[in-house]
Amino acid sequence: MRALASGHIPELILCDEASLPxxxxxxxxxxxxxxxxxxEATRRSATGLAVALSVVGLFPKPANVELDDLLANNDRVVALAQVDNPTNVGAIVRSAAAFGFTGLILDAESSDPYARRALRTAMGTTFDLDIARVTSSATMFAALRERDFETYAMTPSPDAVALDDARPGPRIVLMLGAERSGLADEWMQAAALRVRIPMATGVDSLNVAAAAAVACYGLTRRNG
Ligand SMILES: C[S@@+](CC[C@H](N)C(=O)[O-])C[C@H]1O[C@@H](n2cnc3c(N)ncnc32)[C@H](O)[C@@H]1O
Structure with a gap:
């Protein structure tokens, strides 16, 4: 129903009688x-899920937007580099939408936010975001500079600025990296600021989706 409410048009809807109104x-x-x-049995077998959903829609996959259009229309953006687990991408989408980040940029190695597991984890919030995929990080950083975006590289590194000390301006991109190796050097070096979420001594890092939730919430509360 969120996809429908966001303006997407389904090819087919499978539902129970009670949902028709x-x-x-x-x-x-x-x-x-x-x-x-x-x-119920038909709806269960259509999805392969144990639960018979009351409404199931079959939608054409939404097209990604061009990077320039995304940056023209969104002030709060999350960018992912090598986030290849669809459940993590879905959870990041959900937190971004919950905390007012309305654009999502993906590099070539990040999972598809419309993959089944990502969509299910995002609980339909995927349809509220503008999504662009980039193949060149240099082109992305040039476009971000042109549009006056502040670029925050999220890293557990102890020499990064603590999240509580960040003072984001009106246009910000929050960049998150791979579960194993973190953000690629190219992204780290091009970012205006490296930002950490302080953790207890001895903990290596947060899961990337947990880091996204904390950072989106934290930055939404410290505007300027
Ligand atoms: C599991 S971490 C990667 C850990 C990797 N060893 C590193 O040093 O970045 C995956 C991503 O989550 C984000 N992240 C995890 N913990 C964080 C923290 N405490 N502060 C800021 N970002 C964090 C970063 O964007 C990181 O690239």
């Missing part, structure tokens, strides 16, 4: 959609 609010956009009312 909730679709009438979107009737103007469902004229070309096939709507099938089915019993």
């Amino acid at each position: 909730s679709l009438t609010a979107h009737a103007d956009r469902l004229s070309d959609t096939t709507i099938v009312v089915a019993d």
Whole structure:
């Protein structure tokens, strides 16, 4: 239903009888959609899930946006480098949406946010974000500079600035890296600021999705 509410048009909806009235609010956009009312067993077998969802929609995969359009239309952006686990990408999407980050940039090695596991973890919030994929980090950094974005490289490194001391301006990109090796040197060096979430002594790092949740929340609370 979040995809529908975000303006996406399904090719097919499979639902129970009781859910039909909730679709009438979107009737103007469902004229070309096939709507099938089915019993629990049919809905369970359609998804392969143990639970029979009351409404299931089949949507064309949304197109990514161009980087320039994303940067023109969003002031708070998360950028991922080599985040290849779809569950982590889904959890990051959910936190970004929850804390007002509305753009997501992915490098070539990060997971697809529309992969099934990522979508399920994000609980449909994926449809609220503008998403762009970049193949050249140099091009991305040039575009960010042109648009006056502050670039924060998130790292557990002890010599980075503590999150509580960061004072983000109006346009910010929060960059997060790989579970094993962290952010690539190229991203670290190009960032305006390296930012850490302080942790107890002896802990190596947070999971990348946990770091994203803390950072998005923390930076949303310290504007300027
Ligand atoms: C599991 S960590 C990578 C650990 C790696 N050993 C390193 O030094 O970056 C994955 C990503 O989560 C983010 N992260 C994890 N813990 C963090 C912390 N305490 N402060 C800031 N970012 C953190 C970083 O973006 C990091 O690239």
